[in-house]
Amino acid sequence: MVAVIYARYSPGPNQTEQSIEGQLKACYNFAKSNNLSVVKEYIDRKQSGKSDDRKALQTMLLDSKKKQFEVVLVYAIDRFGRNLHQSVHNEYKLQKNGVVLTSATESNENTPAGRLNRNMMMSFAQYYSDELAQKIKRGIGIKAEKGLATSGGTPLGYKVDTNHKYVLDEEKAPIVREIFQMYADGQTIKQIYDNLNSRGLKSSTNKPFNKNSMHTMLKNRKYMGIYIHGKIEIQGGMPQIVDEELFNKVAEKMTLNKNLPARSRAITEYLLTTKLFCGHCKEMMIGHSSNKISKGGIKYNYYKCKGTFSDIKCKKKMTLKDHIENIVVDECRKVLTPVNIRKIAKEIVRIAESYDDKAELDRLEGLIKKAQEEKVNQMTSLRACKDDMVREMILEDLGKIGAEILAYEKQYQLENARHYTISEKEVAGFLTQLANGDVNDIVYRRTLIKFLVNKIFLYDDRFTITFNTGDEEVTITDVLLADINKNTGGEILCLSNEKVHLCMNVVEPFTTKLNLLAKGLVMW
Numbered sequence: 001m002v003a004v005i006y007a008r009y010s011p012g013p014n015q016t017e018q019s020i021e022g023q024l025k026a027c028y029n030f031a032k033s034n035n036l037s038v039v040k041e042y043i044d045r046k047q048s049g050k051s052d053d054r055k056a057l058q059t060m061l062l063d064s065k066k067k068q069f070e071v072v073l074v075y076a077i078d079r080f081g082r083n084l085h086q087s088v089h090n091e092y093k094l095q096k097n098g099v100v101l102t103s104a105t106e107s108n109e110n111t112p113a114g115r116l117n118r119n120m121m122m123s124f125a126q127y128y129s130d131e132l133a134q135k136i137k138r139g140i141g142i143k144a145e146k147g148l149a150t151s152g153g154t155p156l157g158y159k160v161d162t163n164h165k166y167v168l169d170e171e172k173a174p175i176v177r178e179i180f181q182m183y184a185d186g187q188t189i190k191q192i193y194d195n196l197n198s199r200g201l202k203s204s205t206n207k208p209f210n211k212n213s214m215h216t217m218l219k220n221r222k223y224m225g226i227y228i229h230g231k232i233e234i235q236g237g238m239p240q241i242v243d244e245e246l247f248n249k250v251a252e253k254m255t256l257n258k259n260l261p262a263r264s265r266a267i268t269e270y271l272l273t274t275k276l277f278c279g280h281c282k283e284m285m286i287g288h289s290s291n292k293i294s295k296g297g298i299k300y301n302y303y304k305c306k307g308t309f310s311d312i313k314c315k316k317k318m319t320l321k322d323h324i325e326n327i328v329v330d331e332c333r334k335v336l337t338p339v340n341i342r343k344i345a346k347e348i349v350r351i352a353e354s355y356d357d358k359a360e361l362d363r364l365e366g367l368i369k370k371a372q373e374e375k376v377n378q379m380t381s382l383r384a385c386k387d388d389m390v391r392e393m394i395l396e397d398l399g400k401i402g403a404e405i406l407a408y409e410k411q412y413q414l415e416n417a418r419h420y421t422i423s424e425k426e427v428a429g430f431l432t433q434l435a436n437g438d439v440n441d442i443v444y445r446r447t448l449i450k451f452l453v454n455k456i457f458l459y460d461d462r463f464t465i466t467f468n469t470g471d472e473e474v475t476i477t478d479v480l481l482a483d484i485n486k487n488t489g490g491e492i493l494c495l496s497n498e499k500v501h502l503c504m505n506v507v508e509p510f511t512t513k514l515n516l517l518a519k520g521l522v523m524w
Helices: 017-033 055-066 084-096 112-145 173-184 189-198 211-218 244-257 321-335 338-354 359-384 388-417 424-435 442-452 478-487 513-519
Strands: 002-008 037-044 071-074 100-103 158-160 166-168 226-229 232-235 276-278 285-293 299-305 453-458 463-467 474-476
Touching (some): 002 017, 017 037, 017 359, 037 055, 084 100, 173 189, 173 211, 173 244, 211 244, 276 285, 321 442, 321 453, 338 424, 442 453
Parallel strands (some): 002 037, 002 071, 071 100
Antiparallel strands (some): 453 463
16 A cells, blocks of 8 residues: 655654654654555654644645555554644545555554544643643743742833843833823824834834734723733733823723724534534534524524535534534443443553554654763763863763753653553543433533544434444434424434544643543533
């Protein structure tokens, strides 16, 4: 089979070109062992997996339409992406083009147990990603409580000193006072920024002033000497540039000049997105909100076939969101019987143990050992050397070797954290907790569907749900459809039995194990 390799490393001090080297080596070894012929490499450097805005990834997705390869090979699924929704959707694009996504170091079993194992790893990934974000947020919060500068831009008129405190920028603070005074005196936003730009002055981002930068400045209460970060406010926490009387005068004028805001809309979460498909045209079903409101003031939300917007013009009718989601949640809970939980736990542990590939750990250990041996040799040479110039050169080499060892050791720590052990008791504990959750809790409903549901297709006379547990498909017809028909005003709902290979994010480290995932469900 013909394959291509996709490799990526994230921005950050611990991510380097050596990461790409290790990924490619593992992928080529896997290809050789599995009779895959690699014809091309797609590589994204210093690109976050949480965003789809990656040039090599997008090029690879477009090239998959040309039918020139059958397999996309990655070192681990987290290299493909760390945003679950985007990754699942991108893998669906590959599948439509007849291309399979394969990991060189993780389970690729397209069986119910294999899919469930990948779901479990995705659960770890989501927890770790959210936990890391929380740690960063806590660190920023500690700095904010002390009135110190945090990440983000520094407002015009201020500088940050060596102690991370805000101080006046004596050169630019007068510009800020002038802007406030001009607006208070009746000049328009456009008149003000045209004036500033004509004088060659720059905003806090060192760019010409515009409408947005003006509005941001004129609303910034920091100019009254108030340190602000999120909910933390410290009166007198930074130098005052604009007095309170002038600031309030500007605020009143902005309120008078402001247009009425558009009526905000509530954000509705469609839990079956990426899992729900039309039985007629096989396109994905997407969320759709009706513009009409019932006599009781209720606004209805639906799932609608994407094919109705395309040249295909699919005639599949819309389906009420809440009805289908309630049914799927109920069926998910029925799957988690004590017998099934024991069976699932045993199979997940088996698969996890069978795919604990430590090739990359061995490679890094070899590099560390080689660098340490070189360090010992250089130290021996240094002790024996009497020439000051040569000693200086040896010391310089020792510094480079030390930095190299440190970098390898950090990579080793990250890679080692990927190698986890899961016990049947931990898995069973999580699944039992999942079976007994609150059906009205949106986080619980989301978790249940993501973890257990494989794929759903809607037809006009039935629907069948296929789970990741290996149980028989669940088909629902007649009575249920009649009930849905009654509640949707004649619109019928249905689903199918086709299977899909889900794309899961797997990130390091898995130090929290499964029991912490259960505690971290609120992060999902």
